[in-house]
Amino acid sequence: MLEAMTTIALLTDFGTRDPYVAAVKGVIAARCDARIEDLTHEIAPFDVFGAAWFLRSVFEYWPEGTIFVVVVDPGVGTTRRILAADRDGKTLLAPDNGVLTFIAGGVHAVENDSFFLPNGSNTFHGRDRFAPVAAAIANGARLEELGPRVDDFVRVDYTPPSYAHGKIEGTIVAVDRYGNLITDIEVAKIGFEPVLRSGGHVVDRLERNYGDAKDGPFLIAGSTGCIELSVANGSAAELLQLGRGEKVSITPK
Secondary structure: OOOOOOEEEEEEOOOOOOOHHHHHHHHHHHHOOOEEEEEEOOOOOOOHHHHHHHHHHHHHHOOOOOEEEEEOOOOOOOOOOEEEEEEOOEEEEEEOOOOOOOOOOEEEEOOOHHHOOOOOOOOOHHHHHHHHHHHHHHOOOOHHHHOOEEOOOOOOOOOOOEEEOOEEEEEEEEEOOOOOEEEEEEHHHOOOOEEEEEOOEEEOOEEOOOOOOOOOEEEEEOOOOEEEEEEOOEOHHHHHOOOOOOEEEEEEO
């Protein structure tokens, strides 16, 4: 049986127009035989929370041995640390700015600069530090070789949902390209026919899919397992003028 190839999965806010992604891939490809995959490079510039939630939404679907390289790094070149973490047989490399809030397991600070490219820049750690460290891990380097274990890593400013009896409170945490308003409230924890309130709007219709939905806004169990506020063939975000960060409450119908 052939041994599974290690995968390095990239998540950045670089876009694809500039040479940044290509440079990162080149450094990795020159140093290891791992397969390189793109999670996305379309995180909004500097959007740490967006990257953290994206990572939360996809992490479980990637196989053991995957090395996630997350470079959404507005603090590049400062004293912020680079972190290496392991969870569920997978490894994550990320700046210490909160992108690992929802995922981090055992965390190490990457302090061994022998793994970095020599004469690297202060503005492109993705190429000069993250990429060669990811390649080293793919080649067998242990996290203990990178630096010491730490427990005081940064987390994003986030209040988890509250599931009090008779009223659930949460937040819109993402807006996808279709305009669906994705909340952090888990459908499995609702337990009653819901009425959602947010920004002066009241939505009390729950649909099973988009194709059979009637006109107007409705609630739906999204693919992440969380409740979403949607409009069939339209944008709930535009119709309701709601966005990420808006608070929502759900009560029984």
